[in-house]
Amino acid sequence: MPRPRPVRAAALLSAALLALTTASCNGDGGNRGEDPADTANASTTQKLDWKPCPPPSRSEGGEAAGSPPGREWECATMRAPLDYARPGGETIGIAMIRARATDPARRIGSLVFNFGGPGGSGITTLPAFSDDYRTLRTRYDLVSFDPRGVGRSNGVTCMSDKELDAYYASDATPATRDEEKALVERIERYAAGCRKRSGKILPYVGTSNAARDLDLMRQVLGDDKLHYFGVSYGTELGAVYAHLFPKKVGRALLDAVVDPASDPVQSALAQAGGFQLALGNYMTACVRTSDNCPTEPQVTGLLDRLDKRPVPGGGGRDLTQSLATSGIAQALYSRDFWDYLTEGVEDAENNDGKILLALGDAMNGRGQDGRYSSLQASLTAITCADFAQRYTAAEVEKKVAEFRKVSPVFGDFMAWSLLQCTGWPVKGEWRTPDVSAKGSAPVLVVGNTGDPATPYEGARKMVQELGPGVGVEMTYRGEGHGAYDSGNACVKSTVDAYLLEGTVPGPNKVCS
Structure with missing residues (x-):
């Protein structure tokens, strides 16, 4: 089940790509929790011990995630019930980071960010891109x-890292029964590894529990309302919070919006179409400035050749079809990486896979040191804790033609990714999340017409599902994953006016 990746994942590639190109059982999540006491009894009275932040951990990307944040940033750990059905039982530590308001006399409260994934680390992402949120x-x-x-x-x-190298390089689009069987066996081994290494927490990592953590966080931070900035999967988390705690919603922005009404098949089909649209937009823009732009037949031809014969990717690793497909998709998350995509495809056709491999590694959470963050493992664990659907290879095989029609480039890859939860040791909570939020304050919902990972139509669906008088739709006619960080002045000024002054834009506002 493909899910939106963190909006900022591609930006973290800059240094690596520049070097290459210059050198060549969920805890009762279904009920609302209007009373703060429902969230975590004594946990609400805890005092956070804010201290200077340590360097990023291996699970957050280690050295690849950058240096420790500057002195303006503080870190703390909030204790939350592992199982909210047993609030007095075992706890789990939720790592937090903050930078205090620069104008304390006019301080509104805390603005809590989730950058998506699911699986993205807010500890590393927020300080790395805090300049965008200076206002x-x-x-x-x-x-x-x-x-x-x-x-x-x-x-x-x-x-292990070595096992993950092999896992992500393996054929993800089987063409024969033997390849299909091998794919299913790999996915089942992966699930068994997750159970062996992290089985204790797998029943409790779903979105409903994360939403309850948000409400506990609100209380521990001393805020009467939750002010929230959610991107990509973060929009789903924010909407589930609004459903569980509608009267505790303050000013909430949902940017790059997940369609809450789509099941995994519908979501994967829409995402395949979104990436195909973004690829077409990239190719159209490319020919205006370059004479070596790839065509769609070139891209599909390259992927077909890599399926049979990978090319060197540097460091003793090969660029395979699976890694190249991930790399191409990763480059479409931001216009900033379109030039790298052009160069990466051309290089791969000339037997040099380094650029597309670096892009594919970013999608999979692999750092330059060869170590993997928890990005993709967390994404799978949260997805499979959320969604109850479990698909068989026979069911997926019947859908491949439909996916391929929607996207000749990404269709097969997205269809077979529906097997993600095959053999998963935990049952999923829902078939689609309930995000109805009657009684909530207005929630600003921003959709981007060129978004590859969370197609534009999801914003309208989110507004409908939140319910009358809650969702306020806004459109950005642009490219890339997300709107606020696109650099568009209209989007930024409108969102800032809402979050800082409470000014809700008129219905169906459009920025371009």
């Missing part, structure tokens, strides 16, 4: 966290 910081403490099962918050692990 918001004037009146808010900027706060983010590693959700349960992510990074420092008991990040899920499933295999």
